[in-house]
């Protein structure tokens with residue numbers, strides 16, 4: 001579990017992070033969204049002490065991070081940033097190996113880990129292991145950046161816009177991969193993003209920041225249904241809220257028996273995507289792979305049920 005208590009950081013007399021407290025239970029993903037300059041990156045960097053707080057404490061599993069030598073702390077915490085932050089003169093393999101080498105892992109274990117991570121991120125090890133960062137596309141470099149952050153299996157992973165340079169398709173894929181990896185390893189993740197969709201999709205809880213303060217911190221469904229203020233509602237995109245809520249559930253939950261014409265959809269398809277498919281193809285119902293159908297009526301009923309009173 002990670003606990004931030006009363007964290008404050010001031011620059012030029014302005015508190016850019018202002019008395020922020022936040023608890024993230026172990027094995028959860030907390031997403032952090034907010035206006036530009038609201039202090040998200042500063043808050044994240046106070047956790048691994050790349051920025052020292054002026055006040056407040058960070059506890060990781062009950063241990064005050066000030067009592068841990070900074071280099072030990074940074075080795076234990078994965079950190080993936082926008083851009084990728086790769087060392088330009090090191091191969092992909094050497095980049096991924098950075099922390100395992102510092103920790104003194106045997107070479108065979110490091111090599112196996114590099115191949116495992118490259119495969120996980122759909123980068124063929126034989127092709128990519130010896131490439132230099134400038135020989136990668138932006139999206140490939142970002143995936144290597146995330147692989148490097150995960151290399152030593154950190155319990156805590158801090159991510160600052162890690163998927164910013166990915167196109168929509170690879171981005172969705174990278175998000176799914178991150179979720180799978182996180183579930184497998186039980187990693188606790190704090191992820192800063194500008195993408196509300198990403199925050200809703202990935203966050204067990206999401207925090208909304210403005211001017212150094214957290215305005216709301218709750219399950220995405222709760223934030224969408226009950227934004228704490230008109231400002232939060234605007235941030236979430238007032239007109240988009242209904243669709244974002246629909247993207248939190250899959251058709252498996254509202255499937256009924258029956259048959260319907262046309263191509264079948266996957267049971268994990270979100271209600272939002274199913275609605276789009278109904279509208280786009282002009283169908284009143286869609287067959288689901290493996291049996292059952294989802295109807296437009298059920299989609300509308302589900303949307304109405306989720307709407308705030």
Ligand SMILES: Nc1ncnc2c1ncn2[C@@H]1O[C@H](COP(=O)(O)OP(=O)(O)OP(=O)(O)O)[C@@H](O)[C@H]1O
Pocket residue numbers: 011012016034035036037038039040041042043
């Ligand atoms: N080293 C610094 N010196 C002075 N001011 C700083 C420093 N680092 C950050 N700031 C200021 O602190 C505020 C918060 O910055 P921060 O990068 O944490 O915001 P952010 O929410 O991550 O922004 P964005 O979404 O635009 O990336 C900004 O006004 C920024 O200009």
